[in-house]
Amino acid sequence: MKKLKYALFTGCTAKQSTPEQMMSTMAVAKKLNIELIELTEASCCGASHLQDYDDFLSLVLNARNIAYAEKHGLTMVTICNTCQLNTAMTKHRLDKNPELKAKVNDKLAEVGLEYKGTSNVIHFLYAIIDDFGLDKIKEMVVKPLSQFNIAPFYGCHNIRPSELHDESHKQKENPYNPTSLDDLIIACGGKNVDYEEKNKCCGFHVELQAPHTAAVLTGTAIAGATDNNADMMVTPCPLCHLKLDTQTKSASEAIGREVSLPVLHMQQMIGLALGCSAAELGLKHHVTEINFI
């Protein structure tokens, strides 16, 4: 198989509050012989909040990020659902609207860049599923996660709006019955847990302005996984991870029940199955301890 190569848009979280996500991404890419060229010039995607303030500016900044991936002639890979949404949304809007694209390019020209629309933007989860292939992952598993019930937590911005999702991914996901993470869990030898909240919101984006709403959503999600015998949760989104991993106290208070489950990044789960060490995967960086692996 030809070596896979992508431009990596790390987003901000992987460099700050989820260092283990960056570590495990690199460890897994190395195991799978995937080359990732980090876009060190990239700015924050605005995380769906800058967009609420200044739409045009957010388009220009996201288009600049994609322009750097285009300079490498590579598909951009994201490792955060919200980065994926905002970057893919920018691409969608510019590709559909030549007038807007020209306006944005007028600005980019000031710094010698151009957004062409030649690079696709996909989440690492779908790069692995669509381009690498689950069958190959299965063949490479050295430590099957067979003793674990693993609850997938998809995260809104990877599966909704499905219109955007369908543009980026070859294997379409049904937002009401997504399967990609479940399939990945099975490929890693684990047992996938089905539960109602797997495609629901974790509440991350209103943690500051509506803490009660956010805490109820987090609590309900962890409780749903727990009630279906999950030993742990796994997510492709570092923001969901942060919410589910670090906010269990407020979540427990909000739903009136003690809840807490280890929450792995998707990359950490793959890494474990492929035989990476706990240190390589940064397992010590979790607030909800993972001491049984």
Add this chain to the structure above:
Amino acid sequence: MSTDKISTQKVNFKVFRFNADEDYLPYYENYTMDITSEEVVLDVLNRIKWDYDGSFSYRRSCRHGICGACAIKVNGRSTLACKESMSTMIEYFGNEITLEPLSTKRAIKDMIIDKGDFWEKHAAVTPYLVADIDESPACENLVSPHDSEELDEADLCIQCGACHYACPVVEINSDFFGPAAFVAAYRFESDVRDSDKQRLINVNEEKQGVWDCVKCIECTEVCPKGINPFSKITKLHQMAFKKGVAKSNVATRHAVGFLHSIKRNGVLDEGGLVLYSEGVHIVKHIPVALQMFRKGKIVLPWNIVKSDNLDEIQKLIKSSSTVKF
């Protein structure tokens, strides 16, 4: 006319039943039927009533996706029964299908719910044009094609409630107006003829307004009319800044804080953003922050790795910013 052959398959339906006048608790009734690829969800509701139980109740009127009466939930997904084909539902969920009202806790009889909260919230956003009318105008009050495009399909809403009862915040926070009310608010806020001063302020108030939306995009996913309520919510956020009605609070500072971080570092300064948004209230985050710090999850401001070519980002912010706060 479709030339595809009509196919049939057996489907098990688990159907929510409840009569508020007689039942203490709701229960589920099972029906197994042969479903043809031509049928829509409403056909199934009709067949339950006609073939199995005449007391089974649901709302429908137009059967053309325009009255909004027939919305129910199929396997948890808000759906317009007369528009949604059973083939799609079977493709989505397989042959075990659960039919429930849009909100089980608001059920009156079977699929019929009390939509009172929906209409109250609809009314609360002044869902009509506010304008001084010249009773004897010299000519028609024309709206240019460009200006009418600004409505962005918001006037196509049929008030079916599918988005409202799919919204997780509506379930948790009873003050929250919900996506359909925001669509209505946007419909008139974006109309050049409208002169209401209060509507945008109302939909920006905390707890009830657009800042409490969790950005889950469920509303956009379920809307049978392709209205994209989430994009209207984003536009209402933007309008609040542009029209100068955005108050300085945690939510608005959170949005603006991104700009400050990006200007300084290219990337976000996560801790700095929380400080900027919360002000002195940041103290309430200290316990969680300490836990995170112990786990190496907090990078101090001087250790943040800035974006390469930061000068480009700063130049673009200077030349492309369109809003001031």
